Amino acid sequence: AMDPQQRILLQVVYEAIEDAGLRLEDLQQCRTGVYVGLMNNEYGSLIMRPSNIRNIDQFSSTGCATSVVANRISFSLNLTGPGFTVDTACSSSLVAFNIAFAHLQTGECEVAIVCAPNILLTGKEFHTACCRTGLLAQDGRCKCFDISGDGYGRGEGVAAVVIKQTKTALDDRDDIYAEVIACGMNNDGQTAIPMTAPSEVTQTALFQRVLQESGLSKDDIQYVEAHGTGT
Template sequence: MEIDVTGIACRFPGADGVEAFWDMLLRGRNGTRVVPEDRWWADDFVSPAPPYGTGKVNTRHGAFIDDPERFDHGFFGIAPSEAAATDIQQRLVLQAGYHALEDAGIDPQSLRGSTTGVFVGVMSSDWGALHLTDYAGMTPQRGVGNGYCMLANRVSYALDLTGPSMSVDTACSSSLTAVHLAAGALRAGECDLAIVAGVNLMLTPILSIFYTQAGLSAPDGRCRPFAKSGGGIGRGEGVGAVVLRRSEDRPDDAPAPYATVRGSFVGQDGRSNGITAPTRRGQERVIAAALRSAGHTGADLHFVEAHGTGTTLGDLIETQALGATCGDRVGRAPLVVGSVKGNIGHTEGAAGIAGFIKACLSMHHRTVPPSLFADDENPALDLAERNLKLAVSAEKLPRGDLLAGVSSFGLGGTNVHVVIGSAPRVRRPIRRGG
């Protein structure tokens, strides 16, 4: 059973909205900048050179969205005091979910009482870290406003939706895991429509310190996927949301889907060299299983939106796994590989949905955007020998049915791969939001 991707909304660094995001991708822009002063004072935490001291980071940079606190609480019927006590990530998801429904041509008010599901990927909450240590100031609003479950439950409550409602934490793969779970719920008849979102907001340097101390942080704050100059992870933030529906339930007057979900699979690395160390075996298994669930092989794919963090080990393991599962392409062009992290950084809980949205827009426009830093390809990856190639410039996709894979791999070893396909070519109405 195919699943339509019928609505999209997003806010990512340097791109406030879907059209701006697509333009950013096509133009090959990067949203990295110096840490804004309203987040934290970067100079207080930066250590200029290794060895980095305790509590220090190795970069002043990251990829940030503008004005994350922008929120019309009255529109959603939320009291000012409750809104002020609520994690900004909840507010971002609520807005993005609403705009994604509008983009799908669905009046959110028409869904009241419906079995619409909500699935939200999340990895951390800096808001909670800032506000939940004031024990004397704890209030019911603050407690409710900082629960991970409320990222999804808030949307269900605000729109009166009665389908499955869950927040998902598998670290970096959270929001693509949410796509997998939502597609499964639609196929099982647990819901008739699904809102899927992923969110990440950087308000403290906590995870930046962790990445630095673990040797994972890029000194210039930029992800350089598959590049020889790749120095580690550059952090990013943002929110993305999609609306999913069974293709067989598509109304005649609905906008054309951006793409269709053909299959997916989620699995775990199990025991490896370390709990955060990626494994080729684990990645190969989920990619192959996702392809089987879609009724295809890796040779059928036209492109892959990779996890692509820009770490030396991560990029090597991922390209080895892609070569093993998708590199047997006799008579076909090499598989085009890219990663949105070159544009917006590693958005952690939102990383999977960011890559998924990029892939869906690529299907819709039948164009693979350039992958930033592709002109600095790491020769140690042996991409040509694996029948893989990076998109140095925008590449037009051929006519006919298209297939692509989207990968997202969690820090703790939970891996997910989703196979998407092209959708019927029908003109979409002018965008109204998101």
């Protein structure tokens, strides 16, 4: 009855903790938060179909609820910091990361685990909706920054990262892959019509604000990883 996304996240989060060289016992003794970005609940739609009514049991509600995903991890690993699921569609994982980053700054948590799954299970309802909305490319390929771009191609993946304050990570002699200098988010409001369209105005404003907070200039940026749909 459990959404496969929950099961895979449990495994990937544990692998992230191991990769970070951290002991679970230490995470259990401090404020370790779990921040999950999740937009797809295809398994819940599948389980709750009338044709599957006989398969619904006492575990189906927690097994399919998006609100449980983060808390499943916190419960299973006995972590007592903040734990919740964020759904802002395609930007869910980045927004979850932004919140975790802010919580580390304020002391709401001492260690943050940020993770996100995207597993395609039914391939019918949501895929059909994307097609009728004009979101998917005819050839299934993202053509970012190209005038011929006509949509994106759906894919699967599960990822997890463990983040700390830089000073804490250095004091603990942790293996550090990268340092986050600044992080931010905003909303388009009515600067783009329709609601699903990206706005270059607000995205530019966000880039400028985060660059200013970081103390960097645009000339310092050597690599950009962009979101395929541009939202």
